[in-house]
Amino acid sequence: MHIKKSLAAAALSLIASTAALAAPTVGVVMSTFDNNYHTYLREYMAAKAKSDGVEIQFEDSRNDVMKQLSQVESFISQKADALIVQPVDTAATRSITDAAVKAGIPLVYINRKPDDPKLPSGVVTVTSDDLEAGRLQMQYMADKMGGKGSIGILLGDLANNATHSRTKGIKEVLAKYPEITVVEEQTGLWMRDKGMDLASSWLLAGQKLDAILSNNDEMGIGAAMALRQSGQKDVLVGGTDGTPDGIAAVKRGLLAVSVFQDAKGQAESSLDAALKMVAKQPVEQHLVIPYRLITKDNVGEFQMATAR
Secondary structure, eight states: OHHHHHHHHHHHHHHHHHHHHHSOEEEEEESOSSSHHHHHHHHHHHHHHHHHTOEEEEEEOTTOHHHHHHHHHHHHHTTOSEEEEOOSOTTSOHHHHHHHHHHTOOEEEESSOOSOSSOOTTEEEEEOOHHHHHHHHHHHHHHHTTTOEEEEEEEOOTTOHHHHHHHHHHHHHHTTOTTEEEEEEEEOTTOHHHHHHHHHHHHHTTOOOSEEEESSHHHHHHHHHHHHHTTOOSSEEEOSBOOHHHHHHHHTTSSSBEEEOOHHHHHHHHHHHHHHHHTTOOOOSEEEOOOEEEOTTTHHHHHHHTOO
């Protein structure tokens, strides 16, 4: 009887060990943890990994290109089954791509698409069309402004193509409105306090603004707070991303508008793509998660969509 119990215990132990070995491992390298939207990406990815029985590990590159490459190489040496990377610099991803392809490890770029015009097999992207985000935001503002006035633009990190594409989308719409003038355009590095400082400095300089358009919600919220503190409640402020904080700001009128970038959709689709490649299943190389406009009229829909 004792021998049978021992054999049974050993068998269960072997089964558990085999199951543990079978669990796919995914290494995720984020440009920085110090960003609300990136936090939501991580949380949604971690929740899906848990429900799917996937082992997942996150690393913070702290906006350092070389640190990010080192973290990717570390995951490769640990023999991760797949990699998900949010690039620090979209113009500096070639080394990451080459390292993953050489090691035969599936690679998914999330949220930010590399500048490389053609990515090799085994490398996919899950992003949203940032040009469309800029267009949606500016068109809404142009309509609210009656097609004329002065605006300031809060830029994200200049190393990110999201910054350039969102701003390009804004200016594509502006080309149709010659009576709307850009009087300020500076980078706030995606940060709320930077957005607040820039808006404050514009006001102190005596700048008359009808609207401020921000490449993300955080800078927009900071700018709106600066405007409120100075008593200027008529300046329209627009954000981008539709984070829970951004959605709440639209609901209470701090932001006039935001553009919803689906963090849950990006996170879950990235993990799905990585696991499909691990299983040698076909996957679309460039998956685009659509943007949607958030206004006070439809903000309730997005509060429900982002409930966690």
